[in-house]
Amino acid sequence: MKLRSNNWFGRTGKDGFIYRAWMKNQGIPAHEFHGKPVIGICNTWSELTPCNAHFRELAESVKHGIYEAGGFPVEFPVMSLGETLIKPTAMLYRNLVSMDVEESIRANPMDGVVLLCGCDKTTPALLMGACSVDLPSIVVSGGAMLTGKFRGKDIGTSDLWRFAEDQRNGKISQQDFEDAEACMARSRGHCAVMGTASTMASMTEALGLSLAENAAIPAADSRRKVLAHLSGMRIVEMVKEDLKLSAILTRSAFENAIITNAAIGGSTNFIIHLLAIAGRIGVPLTMDDFDTHAKKIPLIANLQPSGKYFMEDLYYAGGIPAVMKELTSFLHGGAITVSGKSISEQYENSVCYNRDVISTVSHPFNPVAGISVLKGNLCTDGAVIKPSAASANLLQHAGRAVVFENIEDYKARIDDPELDVDENCILVLKNVGPKGYPGMPEVGNLSLPKKLLKKGVTDMVRISDGRMSGTGFGTVILHVSPEAFAGGALAIVQDGDLIRLDVLNKTLQLELSDQEIGERKKKLKYTAHASVRGYTWLYQQHVEQANLGADFDFLKGGSGSAVVKDSH
Ligand code: FES
Numbered sequence: 001m002k003l004r005s006n007n008w009f010g011r012t013g014k015d016g017f018i019y020r021a022w023m024k025n026q027g028i029p030a031h032e033f034h035g036k037p038v039i040g041i042c043n044t045w046s047e048l049t050p051c052n053a054h055f056r057e058l059a060e061s062v063k064h065g066i067y068e069a070g071g072f073p074v075e076f077p078v079m080s081l082g083e084t085l086i087k088p089t090a091m092l093y094r095n096l097v098s099m100d101v102e103e104s105i106r107a108n109p110m111d112g113v114v115l116l117c118g119c120d121k122t123t124p125a126l127l128m129g130a131c132s133v134d135l136p137s138i139v140v141s142g143g144a145m146l147t148g149k150f151r152g153k154d155i156g157t158s159d160l161w162r163f164a165e166d167q168r169n170g171k172i173s174q175q176d177f178e179d180a181e182a183c184m185a186r187s188r189g190h191c192a193v194m195g196t197a198s199t200m201a202s203m204t205e206a207l208g209l210s211l212a213e214n215a216a217i218p219a220a221d222s223r224r225k226v227l228a229h230l231s232g233m234r235i236v237e238m239v240k241e242d243l244k245l246s247a248i249l250t251r252s253a254f255e256n257a258i259i260t261n262a263a264i265g266g267s268t269n270f271i272i273h274l275l276a277i278a279g280r281i282g283v284p285l286t287m288d289d290f291d292t293h294a295k296k297i298p299l300i301a302n303l304q305p306s307g308k309y310f311m312e313d314l315y316y317a318g319g320i321p322a323v324m325k326e327l328t329s330f331l332h333g334g335a336i337t338v339s340g341k342s343i344s345e346q347y348e349n350s351v352c353y354n355r356d357v358i359s360t361v362s363h364p365f366n367p368v369a370g371i372s373v374l375k376g377n378l379c380t381d382g383a384v385i386k387p388s389a390a391s392a393n394l395l396q397h398a399g400r401a402v403v404f405e406n407i408e409d410y411k412a413r414i415d416d417p418e419l420d421v422d423e424n425c426i427l428v429l430k431n432v433g434p435k436g437y438p439g440m441p442e443v444g445n446l447s448l449p450k451k452l453l454k455k456g457v458t459d460m461v462r463i464s465d466g467r468m469s470g471t472g473f474g475t476v477i478l479h480v481s482p483e484a485f486a487g488g489a490l491a492i493v494q495d496g497d498l499i500r501l502d503v504l505n506k507t508l509q510l511e512l513s514d515q516e517i518g519e520r521k522k523k524l525k526y527t528a529h530a531s532v533r534g535y536t537w538l539y540q541q542h543v544e545q546a547n548l549g550a551d552f553d554f555l556k557g558g559s560g561s562a563v564v565k566d567s568h
Contacts, residue, residue: 049082065232092439101129118142189219208337262370267470275549432466433483
């Protein structure tokens with residue numbers, strides 16, 4: 001077996017001395033790390049990323065598996081992205097983390113990598129970086145929290161949006177609100193609904209990048225540690241088989257992920273992250289692929305925010321294996337996975353134990369599934385909506401625009417009693433795209449005007465160039481491309497303009513002539529913040545539009561695992 005790590009530990013002379021001597025200062029004899037597959041454990045543990053705060057323990061289980069299989073583990077940290085605490089938005093740093101991961105893997109003596117992923121952006125960031133190196137790699141997700149229990153009801157992150165509206169509206173007290181906090185987040189793990197973290201864990205399993213059941217085992221369940229141990233064992237074998245990411249991440253694997261995501265009602269963020277991952281591994285993928293491959297797929301998982309249940313319920317019902325078994329006739333069964341087995345071999349004996357949680361394709365939980373890609377003069381490069389989380393009566397709707405130039409403008413005026421708005425209006429928010437904010441925050445599911453909430457209005461059409469939390473819901477159109485800051489038509493929308501949404505026919509149209517749009521564009525003055533230094537400057541200069549995955553233009557593709565200047 002030819003080991004990459006041998007380029008370090010197998011050297012003679014001064015270099016070999018240095019490489020080995022400083023490993024020995026950790027009390028490790030040379031036979032432990034020299035001549036065995038050296039496996040990096042890429043850890044996004046951080047106490048500032050509460051969803052991943054248990055990852056050092058999880059890493060120990062991975063290490064036990066690596067040792068058992070005859071490998072040698074080396075745990076290393078990378079920047080961690082906690083969705084809840086980091087400002088202005090974790091998405092601003094996804095590409096930065098991917099660079100950290102890519103360079104950390106390539107620069108160090110590793111033969112294979114275990115990626116410990118959890119909170120939303122940690123999964124795509126680690127996968128993007130790892131794809132650009134393309135070593136044998138396996139994902140171990142951290143698992144979701146146990147289902148929240150609050151005053152006799154099951155709750156999760158999607159309820160946060162309801163609690164917040166109820167509190168603004170005076171329906172619940174501040175004390176009720178605070179009581180709900182502790183009841184929702186009652187165990188280790190990430191958000192317990194089919195939000196972005198769960199979507200990313202499911203995507204990983206559907207792509208074939210994790211062992212079976214990785215997506216849904218709760219963080220607090222001992223079987224999560226067992227899976228981590230088995231993944232540690234398996235990565236050592238993958239190194240011996242030279243089973244790299246590029247062998248697993250074929251076009252078929254990406255299509256399998258799109259189909260599975262439609263069936264589980266995954267987050268709209270799925271599109272942006274999958275596009276970015278495809279860009280790194282060199283598989284052509286476009287927004288249109290998400291429509292084409294998800295078109296005939298119904299929603300079979302009854303999970304919040306599109307349905308009723310939680311990730312814990314999904315696991316007990318059979319998890320992603322049961323979902324993929326049900327989707328057999330749609331999937332590319334021959335796509336291989338990290339286990340070395342094909343998708344069809346891996347899931348042929350999977351069983352569904354609760355049809356209320358995972359329905360059949362023939363009697364789906366909801367015939368409307370997935371994410372729809374919209375096109376029109378307001379979004380010439382596309383926009384997205386999650387119909388299963390929207391109001392059916394608003395999927396075909398025309399309304400008068402109420403425009404906010406940026407998020408500060410929105411916050412200042414949304415609850416103004418004088419705001420000229422009714423429930424038929426369409427709320428438009430500009431300059432929250434990748435370049436315009438910068439960082440494309442999750443603000444697209446705008447809270448409704450207080451005066452309409454008081455009237456009992458629960459949903460309105462909302463349009464922006466930003467994103468929405470995977471836990472969010474409503475008739476919310478996101479990722480409008482090109483974004484306002486990059487000269488998209490969104491920039492010229494004015495109060496009172498008529499906008500026509502037709503999700504059934506996949507269109508989003510601003511009812512203005514091309515000539516009028518052109519005239520208004522000529523008069524545009526950009527008001528969004530332009531960064532002048534540091535990482536934010538780099539981001540604003542190089543980030544691509546949402547329809548391309550919002551990666552940096554200079555990070556597309558990969559550089560492989562070879563170290564260019566290979567000497568001390
Ligand atoms: Fe980390 Fe939701 S905040 S997954």
